[in-house]
Amino acid sequence: MIKAKFDLPGIIAKRNQKIEGYVELCAKVDGSKIRIPYAIICGKEAGPTLLVDCCHHGDEYEGTEGIIKTIKALSPDDIKGTLVAVPALNLEAFNFGSRVSTIDWSYQDMNRAYPGNPEGLITQRITAFYSENFVKYADMWISFHGGGNCLYLEPLCSVVPPTDKKEDYEKVLDLGRSFGAQVIWLPGPLPFTGTAGTGAEKYGVPLLIPEIGGQGVRHLHRDENIDICANGIMNIMKKLGMIKGDVKLRNDYVEVKLKYVHADEGGFHHVLKKPLQTFKKGEVLSEITDLFGEKVSEVVAPFDGVVVGYWSYSTIHPGNWAFLLGYND
Amino acid sequence: MFKTDFNLDEIKKQRGKKHEGFIELCSKVDGSKIRMPYIIICGEQDGPTFLVDCCIHGDEYEGAEGIIKATRSLSPKDIKGTLVTVPVVNLEAFADGQRVAKMDWTLQDMNRCFPGNPEGLITQRIAYFYTENFIKKADVELSFHGGGNFLYLEPLCAARPPRPELFEYNKSLAKAFGVQVIWIGLPSFAGTTLTATTEAGIPLLVAELGGQGVRHEHREELVDRCANGIKNVMKKMGMLDGEVKERDDYVEVKLKYVHTDEGGFHHMLKKPLEAFKKGDVVAEVTDLFGDKVGEVRAPMDGVLVGYWSYSTINPGNWSFLMGYTD
Numbered sequence: 074m075i076k077a078k079f080d081l082p083g084i085i086a087k088r089n090q091k092i093e094g095y096v097e098l099c100a101k102v103d104g105s106k107i108r109i110p111y112a113i114i115c116g117k118e119a120g121p122t123l124l125v126d127c128c129h130h131g132d133e134y135e136g137t138e139g140i141i142k143t144i145k146a147l148s149p150d151d152i153k154g155t156l157v158a159v160p161a162l163n164l165e166a167f168n169f170g171s172r173v174s175t176i177d178w179s180y181q182d183m184n185r186a187y188p189g190n191p192e193g194l195i196t197q198r199i200t201a202f203y204s205e206n207f208v209k210y211a212d213m214w215i216s217f218h219g220g221g222n223c224l225y226l227e228p229l230c231s232v233v234p235p236t237d238k239k240e241d242y243e244k245v246l247d248l249g250r251s252f253g254a255q256v257i258w259l260p261g262p263l264p265f266t267g268t269a270g271t272g273a274e275k276y277g278v279p280l281l282i283p284e285i286g287g288q289g290v291r292h293l294h295r296d297e298n299i300d301i302c303a304n305g306i307m308n309i310m311k312k313l314g315m316i317k318g319d320v321k322l323r324n325d326y327v328e329v330k331l332k333y334v335h336a337d338e339g340g341f342h343h344v345l346k347k348p349l350q351t352f353k354k355g356e357v358l359s360e361i362t363d364l365f366g367e368k369v370s371e372v373v374a375p376f377d378g379v380v381v382g383y384w385s386y387s388t389i390h391p392g393n394w395a396f397l398l399g400y401n402d
Numbered sequence: 403m404f405k406t407d408f409n410l411d412e413i414k415k416q417r418g419k420k421h422e423g424f425i426e427l428c429s430k431v432d433g434s435k436i437r438m439p440y441i442i443i444c445g446e447q448d449g450p451t452f453l454v455d456c457c458i459h460g461d462e463y464e465g466a467e468g469i470i471k472a473t474r475s476l477s478p479k480d481i482k483g484t485l486v487t488v489p490v491v492n493l494e495a496f497a498d499g500q501r502v503a504k505m506d507w508t509l510q511d512m513n514r515c516f517p518g519n520p521e522g523l524i525t526q527r528i529a530y531f532y533t534e535n536f537i538k539k540a541d542v543e544l545s546f547h548g549g550g551n552f553l554y555l556e557p558l559c560a561a562r563p564p565r566p567e568l569f570e571y572n573k574s575l576a577k578a579f580g581v582q583v584i585w586i587g588l589p590s591f592a593g594t595t596l597t598a599t600t601e602a603g604i605p606l607l608v609a610e611l612g613g614q615g616v617r618h619e620h621r622e623e624l625v626d627r628c629a630n631g632i633k634n635v636m637k638k639m640g641m642l643d644g645e646v647k648e649r650d651d652y653v654e655v656k657l658k659y660v661h662t663d664e665g666g667f668h669h670m671l672k673k674p675l676e677a678f679k680k681g682d683v684v685a686e687v688t689d690l691f692g693d694k695v696g697e698v699r700a701p702m703d704g705v706l707v708g709y710w711s712y713s714t715i716n717p718g719n720w721s722f723l724m725g726y727t728d
Contacts (some may be wrong), residue, residue: 341463387464
């Protein structure tokens, strides 16, 4: 059990302040602490509490930098309500530059570890603590992800309604469109459980999961992707009435469910269909070649759809994600 | 000591033939083998032996793909002499997608291990085997590197002669390769491939192209530049027909690695090929709240050739690679 005390309702009750620091959760072997960094802006006027975080996966930095940029740009004078930001939740993985932390006895993907376990492995303890001390008090939650070291993802915003009610779905879809990305990831079946959606559902908090950036585009597009994240936070705050201004909706949304398609064989991964290109069932989306240039496999479209993301690393291991494909029922 | 009967001299005797396969070096714990892949094209006519390799660092793929592309487009009829290629030398690191292999008892950077040690750790053994069975049998070696997972590098080619009198010839081969930046001068650390090529007495070219930071948009283009670079050097060596067109914009520089004192988010203030003055701030490092915790300054006048393109940087790592002239 993490013994740390963090009183978010107490902080929210003190209006008109900007605070930042770390919550110290428990000791590590070297005597330093497992920590959660936070930056909180309590506006002069009361209003909704928006929780924004990034780096559940330690190598997805664009949202983190977008959060930092937003926090730097805002003061309590600008805000109605409270902006609660956790720029990097999985700080152990973040420190290491990898998707998951390497200190759990059995590796845990933090975005499969909700609602968490206060008596479990450290990553499960962090999600339990975070759910109880942050998510529980939020009216709205934005949790940033991205392509990380190995994936390219077309900027997208996933909408996760807190209940099955139609009005909850409509509300979160409206917020998702306001974020500003072209691709909207609609609720659909996922091949795994325990994502942030599980945590959001527990407390009835509407959740948006934007996916922005990745190492494959950082030389040319890092700043642009950080701006998409920062502007997205501002847009949601406008929509929630936390800051002044209107949100301009796009006229080119691509609203789809998504499916991960895996590679059967390992080797060099050559993508034939690029992001936002459409394809028909049975079309070859990518080829996998060996060290002598011979084709060892193909990844074939399982349905008609549109490419939303792909494995942008030069090589791919067997069984890993080759594509994230958009489709409509 | 590896017990293998691989013999490049015997393979070279079989003219007019293309050979490919894996050399099996020793057993791994799961019963599979530590291997080394090769693609060798013995031209119908005799001539020089040109050794081309990549992935001495396992995450630098552009040269490996360029080698595969070049060898697939060439047949023994096209070539005078022998093109010996090893698309991936450090196959364990390559399989893991990492710069270094994980299985040595103490981690070894293969490009700090030359000329190797036949009785040492596995990476040292591979370096030794490669030196004895490939490098010492070549007339020229081209070894590809790149930005890997973390660095952006302006495409460049280093000229590394085994002795000073071969410098001009070695540089003419580097210029033929086709990239703008020519790295003259020595590497900053011991045990690179240069140690082996110096022992062998052969000119070395080290080409650095690509990296994960540009692969979404530029992977194919960089693979082509690697493949064309191999052919350009072959033309210059008389192994292929055709003229090499020299550029008129070479940037000939020595290079220096500049390290960061602090860790955090790494923000570059200068762009590749941008010039700067001694004392200029080239990069800033900020913390999780956006506050500046470090600056990386230019230690001398120069030009930016490469930089740490990953969002975050650990303290002590390379912030940028700068070019300078004496």
